[in-house]
Amino acid sequence: MVNIQDFSFAYRRKPIFRGLNLHLEPGHIYGLLGQNGTGKSTLLRSLAGFLFPKGGRIDVLGFEPRRRQPAFLQQVFLLPEEFHLPAIPISRWVRHLAGFYPRFSQEQFHRNITGFDIPLEGSMQEMSYGQQKKLLISFALAVNASLLLMDEPTNGLDILSKSQFRKVIAGSLDERQCILISTHQVKDLENLIDRILVIEEGRILFDQGMDTISQKLTFTLSFDPEQTAQALYSESSLKGNALVLPNTYGEDSRPDLEMLYKAVILESEKINRVFKP
Amino acid sequence: MNQTFVFSRWVMLVADHWAENRKRYLLALLAMGGLLAAWYGFLLTIDKFGPLNLFLQYSAYYFGLYFIGCFYASTIFSELGSKSRAIQYLSIPASHLEKLLCGILFGVVLFFLAYTAVFYLVDIPMVSLANRIIAREHQHWPGTFEPISSVQVLNLWNNPWAPIPDRKFHLFLLGYFAVQSAFLLGSVYFTRWSFIKTVLALLLFWLVFVLFTDKAVTERLPDGWHAYDMLRWYDNSDNTAVFRMVRLPEATERLLILVIQYSFPPAFWVITYFRLKEKEV
Numbered sequence: 084m085v086n087i088q089d090f091s092f093a094y095r096r097k098p099i100f101r102g103l104n105l106h107l108e109p110g111h112i113y114g115l116l117g118q119n120g121t122g123k124s125t126l127l128r129s130l131a132g133f134l135f136p137k138g139g140r141i142d143v144l145g146f147e148p149r150r151r152q153p154a155f156l157q158q159v160f161l162l163p164e165e166f167h168l169p170a171i172p173i174s175r176w177v178r179h180l181a182g183f184y185p186r187f188s189q190e191q192f193h194r195n196i197t198g199f200d201i202p203l204e205g206s207m208q209e210m211s212y213g214q215q216k217k218l219l220i221s222f223a224l225a226v227n228a229s230l231l232l233m234d235e236p237t238n239g240l241d242i243l244s245k246s247q248f249r250k251v252i253a254g255s256l257d258e259r260q261c262i263l264i265s266t267h268q269v270k271d272l273e274n275l276i277d278r279i280l281v282i283e284e285g286r287i288l289f290d291q292g293m294d295t296i297s298q299k300l301t302f303t304l305s306f307d308p309e310q311t312a313q314a315l316y317s318e319s320s321l322k323g324n325a326l327v328l329p330n331t332y333g334e335d336s337r338p339d340l341e342m343l344y345k346a347v348i349l350e351s352e353k354i355n356r357v358f359k360p
Numbered sequence: 361m362n363q364t365f366v367f368s369r370w371v372m373l374v375a376d377h378w379a380e381n382r383k384r385y386l387l388a389l390l391a392m393g394g395l396l397a398a399w400y401g402f403l404l405t406i407d408k409f410g411p412l413n414l415f416l417q418y419s420a421y422y423f424g425l426y427f428i429g430c431f432y433a434s435t436i437f438s439e440l441g442s443k444s445r446a447i448q449y450l451s452i453p454a455s456h457l458e459k460l461l462c463g464i465l466f467g468v469v470l471f472f473l474a475y476t477a478v479f480y481l482v483d484i485p486m487v488s489l490a491n492r493i494i495a496r497e498h499q500h501w502p503g504t505f506e507p508i509s510s511v512q513v514l515n516l517w518n519n520p521w522a523p524i525p526d527r528k529f530h531l532f533l534l535g536y537f538a539v540q541s542a543f544l545l546g547s548v549y550f551t552r553w554s555f556i557k558t559v560l561a562l563l564l565f566w567l568v569f570v571l572f573t574d575k576a577v578t579e580r581l582p583d584g585w586h587a588y589d590m591l592r593w594y595d596n597s598d599n600t601a602v603f604r605m606v607r608l609p610e611a612t613e614r615l616l617i618l619v620i621q622y623s624f625p626p627a628f629w630v631i632t633y634f635r636l637k638e639k640e641v
Contacts, residue, residue, distance in 0.1 A: 133447060133641045151637075152363040156453035165444040169380040179376040183369070183453040 084109045084230060084261050085130065089139035092125060099125050100285040102139070109229070110258040114276035115265040116344050121282050123265040124164065127232045130263070131161035144229055157184055160228035164235040168215050170208035173201075177222065186227035191255070195221030198247055213239045220248065224255045233264045237271040249275045269340040279340070281347045289347040291358055293338060299357050300343070301328045301336040315353045316346035329357050363455060370458045377462055385466075385474075392428060393478045396420060400486040409498055409508060412490040414521040417514035421479055422532055429471060429536060433543035434555035436467040437636070441551040446641040456637045464629060467544055468537065476516070487513050529621055538624030545628045548635045591616060 085107035092100045099122040107113060117123050128134045129141060132148030132155065141148055146155040169176060173196075181187040196203065199217040207215060216239050223231060237245050252275055256262060266272060279296070281289040291299075300315070304323040311317050314326040327346040330336065347354050399420060404411045439449035452459075491510045500507055516533060519526075526532045539562070546558030578587055584597020588605065591613050595604040607613060 128447075128641070131447075131451065133450060135638075135640055151450060151456065153366075153369065153453045153455055153458075154361050154363060156451055161447060161451060163444060163447045167442065167444040167448050171380055175379050179372070179379045180452070182372050183376075 084144060085263075086142040087130075087139070088142075090129070090136050090141060091138035092122070092129060092134065093137055094125075098285065103286060105280070105287060105290075107230075107261050107263065109261045110256070111278050112252065112256060112262045112264065112276045113278045113280055114269070114272045114340070115263055115280050115282065116267075116269060116340075116347075117265075117282040118348065119267075122285055123282060124234050126282070127161060127234050127263065127265055128163075130230070131159055131232055132156075133161070153183075157186075158229040159232070160223050160226050160230070161232045162219055162223045162234065162236055164238060166215070166219055168207040168210075168219070170206050172205065173203055173207055173218065176207060180222070181225075184226045184228075188225050188227060191227070192221055192225035195224055195251055198251055199244060213241060213244065216240060217244060217248075220251070224251060227260070229260055231260065231262045233262065235266055235268070236264060237266060237268050245271050269344050273340050279343070281344065283348065283351070288351050289355065295358070296338045296343065297330070297336065298333070299330055300338065300354075301330040301334050302326070302339040302342055303328065303336065315357065316342065316350045318342070318345070327354075365455060365457050365461075369454055370461060373452065373454045373458050373462045374465060376452070377466060381466075388432075389474055389478050392424065392475065393482050396424065396479065396482045397486065400482065404486070404490060404493065408493060409501065410511075411493065412487055412511050414512060414514055414519060417483060417487070418519055418521055421483075421514060421516070422536070424479070425472075425475060425536055426539065429475065429540050430543040430558075431555055432471055433467045433540045434547045434558055436463040436544055437547040437632075438554070440548060440636075440639055440641070441554070443641050446639070450639065450641065456633060460629065460633045460636055463544065463632075468540065468625070472537075480513075484513055487511050529617060531621075534621045538628070541625040541628035541632075545632045545635065548632050548639065590620075 085105070087103055087105040090100050090103040090105075091098070103126075115123050115126070125134060129136060130143055130148060132151040135149040143155065144158055146152060148155065148159070177189075177192065181189070181192075196218065199221060201210075201214055201218050201221065207218065210218065216236070220233075220236060223233070237248055240248060249271070252262065264272060264276065276293065278292045279289065280287060303310075303326050304320070305311060305326055306323045310328070311324045311326060314324075314328050316327040318325045325339070325342055327339075327342050400412060403416060439445040449459075454462075494508050494510060498508060517530065522532070542562060543555070543558050546554045546561065550557040573587065573590075581587075581593060582595075585593055585595045585606075588594045592605055592607045594606070608616070
């Protein structure tokens with residue numbers, strides 16, 4: 084679905100990506116993690132055709148994104164971190180915009196906005212930032228785009244909405260679609276994503292499925308100094324030491340995304356060694 | 361599916377643009393009409409003898425057309441000035457050509473028609489009011505028996521008050537479309553303050569053109585020869601009644617006039633199209 088080969092990009096003289104290779108498959112929800120300024124939003128905008136590669140090649144569904152052809156735009160939807168909604172009623176906005184997307188589902192849209200508890204009356208400019216974001220998420224999901232790119236989708240959402248967000252996303256994906264979510268709020272993606280991509284200094288530092296992570300790593304709290312010494316990554320807390328350990332005994336442990344992210348960033352060599360075949 | 365132009369998709373884009381902007385546009389038209397009526401009202405109060413003559417109507421029409429038309433054109437692609445709005449605009453599944461044609465439809469065609477309609481909606485009743493004032497209050501010029509003729513409604517295509525190049529070649533009217541298309545390009549080219557920056561860019565081009573004609577052309581003419589206009593040069597070195605003029609062959613001159621009259625808007629639209637296509641946000 085998405086094939087990125089030898090992709091390079093720079094803002095004036097500041098290089099962001101140099102020779103990035105990435106492959107995304109349909110039927111998955113990918114979590115794109117990385118520190119500020121590592122190029123997460125740049126990657127999403129390049130995939131959506133709003134930024135052009137300085138080198139290499141991006142192929143999305145057989146299209147070259149930079150050409151922004153209508154058939155491509157119908158199948159790829161970017162939900163940006165900063166967005167703009169016109170000062171018109173929701174119904175009018177949806178009526179006009181939905182016509183551009185052949186797979187748009189009115190029923191799904193109404194289900195989403197009902198789930199998010201968004202009022203349908205009034206102008207969109209009168210809504211709060213969080214409500215606007217939920218509206219846009221509802222629309223983005225109802226478009227049924229083959230590739231849905233979401234940049235910090237949970238920013239500005241309250242706790243209940245974040246939980247609703249996870250529910251709505253999980254219920255929306257089918258095997259033809261691929262969702263790529265870029266975020267700092269790793270906790271918000273727990274139980275949602277099935278593959279993690281960590282980017283650092285313009286390259287993919289870590290790319291693994293959640294099942295593989297569960298098989299290879301275990302996440303636990305422990306006061307045992309011996310166990311702490313064996314950890315790939317440890318962090319002290321009031322409840323004990325939070326540890327990321329190799330899953331030597333095949334234990335069933337739910338990955339802690341925040342711990343995993345920190346482990347990948349700070350101990351990438353150790354972590355990646357565990358995943359080497 | 362055609363990726364360049366599909367009429368039904370373009371109609372959807374036009375409908376979407378109208379849905380988002382209709383309130384703003386209708387209010388703007390109302391404000392334009394109100395401003396013109398206020399200006400005419402002012403002229404009627406200060407001049408009871410020859411109010412709203414053709415020159416005043418002509419200057420009011422063109423001042424408004426140039427100023428408002430160019431300002432509006434500089435906002436046609438204003439979405440591209442902000443990252444969030446640009447992403448929303450560029451992600452609409454329509455081609456760049458369809459987006460450009462939508463901009464041209466609103467910024468060039470509909471604006472011109474709406475502006476002209478609003479102008480005449482105000483102009484015709486105000487001219488009729490001016491004629492009633494003339495008939496009621498002053499039928500002769502002060503201190504003479506010369507009757508004050510009634511005021512006519514401006515004819516854009518055939519106005520005896522217009523300067524000669526405008527009467528002959530409709531230079532002001534066609535020039536408007538050329539200048540306005542430059543502002544349309546400016547709205548894609550400059551992300552911020554596009555109106556001001558386009559004004560400055562046009563002034564710079566004008567300065568280069570004037571310097572070119574003055575330094576590169578006029579200074580190279582033989583003694584006593586001067587530029588008559590852009591395409592003709594004359595000699596009055598012996599200060600006699602003999603007037604010698606050099607001009608281009610008629611066919612070439614006609615072709616150049618046609619190019620000056622009609623080629624600028626499409627040329628600017630083509631550049632705007634490529635600029636829009638290459639826009640990154």
